[in-house]
């Protein structure tokens with residue numbers, strides 16, 4: 001599934017209208033209809049008590065084999081049929097642009113089901129133009145009651161639900177005047193809110209929420225998923241996002257320049273070529289599945305290295321060598337018997353020493369991936385140490401945690417270019433240091449920032465946190481939705497580093513390994529949570545055990 005910007009969406013609208021010759025009003029009709037269908041579905045879910053609904057009626061009829069086989073049958077448009085329609089009263093908040101037009105079309109379809117609707121114009125209806133004006137006139141001709149905000153009396157307490165069709169992808173800046181007042185009133189009404197396309201007040205590209213922004217229960221996103229709906233806080237404002245087709249062909253998307261995808265099993269398989277079943281050759285042996293070298297851990301943070309190493313093993317690679325300061329050895333021996341340990345010297349206090357680089361370079365010659373960073377800490381000449389690894393290690397590199405902080409302090413673009421790929425796995429704080437911006441700036445547009453950085457530096461970025469973004473040097477991005485806030489627990493990122501390294505060692509390319517690693521990490525987190533009373537109870541080791 002594609003994730004588009006408002007600009008790409010406008011291009012797609014335009015092409016459908018101009019090249020395909022589909023009138024804009026037809027797209028708006030489709031939009032209105034799918035929005036109405038989702039509202040009806042919502043009313044049906046919450047409202048039914050006793051009595052049969054239309055679906056039950058159909059089922060009962062079909063169960064009667066004699067009738068089903070012989071009798072002529074007619075059924076109504078189920079998607080727009082509602083038994084308890086009389087109990088519903090919806091307010092349709094109508095903006096001046098096409099988003100308002102979608103709302104007006106939806107109002108007509110809702111009225112057809114028997115739901116009482118009242119149009120609430122944010123601006124005088126005379127100021128609508130184009131297709132929205134056509135919808136205004138159709139609604140008026142149908143006799144739908146309408147009020148104008150600020151001119152007529154309005155009591156939100158009298159409704160059973162609110163359709164927010166104030167602002168869509170054409171919005172610029174924070175909602176102004178009547179728009180802002182209506183959004184604030186809708187939010188404080190306590191009524192269920194459905195948003196047309198995006199919650200009004202949301203930046204459709206970045207996911208920033210203006211003050212005020214609608215807090216919807218459901219957002220009926222039209223044609224293509226908007227990037228802002230996948231980025232927090234936009235994701236929270238949108239509620240349950242339902243993407244519905246309105247007649248704009250998906251085949252146009254590649255031409256629009258869209259490069260961002262929702263990370264689904266289908267995208268992993270069909271677009272990235274990942275074998276989700278991870279089939280293995282019957283002849284395979286531990287040498288077939290690759291060997292990860294991990295440079296991680298200090299005496300104080302030995303657990304980070306252990307978590308990464310164990311996660312790498314559980315993610316399926318054949319062998320893991322953990323290179324660690326000598327002082328850690330007595331504490332670690334026996335803690336994971338499946339691991340190989342490599343003593344690389346180090347300082348008396350159990351920290352790393354830059355002299356370890358020659359041993360690491362030697363070890364890396366017989367390994368398929370080098371992962372560096374978890375629990376590494378900082379040490380004298382660590383920049384030169386990392387530079388030697390960057391320039392001298394002849395296999396893919398995964399860089400995490402303190403190794404990212406080392407990179408952030410230097411202009412590594414000046415380092416010799418590498419033959420093999422690099423994956424950086426920052427959380428937003430580390431990303432901020434790398435990009436030289438504040439954490440708030442990273443959060444403002446995670447997708448945009450990760451894409452820009454990855455392309456500019458010729459590396460793969462895994463920007464962690466809710467809805468992790470994987471951005472490639474070629475300018476594509478994938479947004480993950482597996483996982484949950486319970487995974488915000490010490491060491492969860494170390495587990496991810498081990499998993500991505502393991503998938504690389506098994507022969508996946510950097511995009512496959514990063515995307516699939518993130519996806520599996522989230523799924524494992526979900527599985528781990530199901531075994532607890534509360535998702536907050538999981539710890540990083542549980543994620544490994546759930547792999």
Ligand SMILES: NC(=O)C1=CN([C@@H]2O[C@H](COP(=O)(O)OP(=O)(O)OC[C@H]3O[C@@H](n4cnc5c(N)ncnc54)[C@H](OP(=O)(O)O)[C@@H]3O)[C@@H](O)[C@H]2O)[C@@H](O)CC1
Nearest residue numbers: 024031097098099167168169170171172173174175176197
């Ligand atoms: N055929 C199509 O194109 C299709 C379009 N579709 C639908 O159209 C939507 C996009 O429609 P759109 O481009 O008309 O813009 P939209 O979001 O309705 O608002 C713009 C209006 O609001 C105003 N305004 C702007 N910012 C404001 C602010 N901060 N505070 C207050 N007012 C503000 C601004 O007025 P102005 O200030 O310029 O006078 C302008 O007139 C899209 O999300 C989808 O729902 C789908 O049905 C598919 C087919």
Ligand SMILES: Nc1ncnc2c1ncn2[C@@H]1O[C@H](COP(=O)(O)OP(=O)(O)O)[C@@H](O)[C@H]1O
Nearest residue numbers: 427464465466483484485488490491492493494
């Ligand atoms: N709300 C969330 N939803 C999904 N995944 C999350 C959420 N919060 C954290 N995570 C995941 O948990 C991991 C935390 O990593 P990180 O911050 O590096 O922790 P640590 O440094 O302790 O290992 C990341 O993979 C991140 O994406």
Ligand SMILES: [K+]
Nearest residue numbers: 167196198200
């Ligand atoms: K809206």
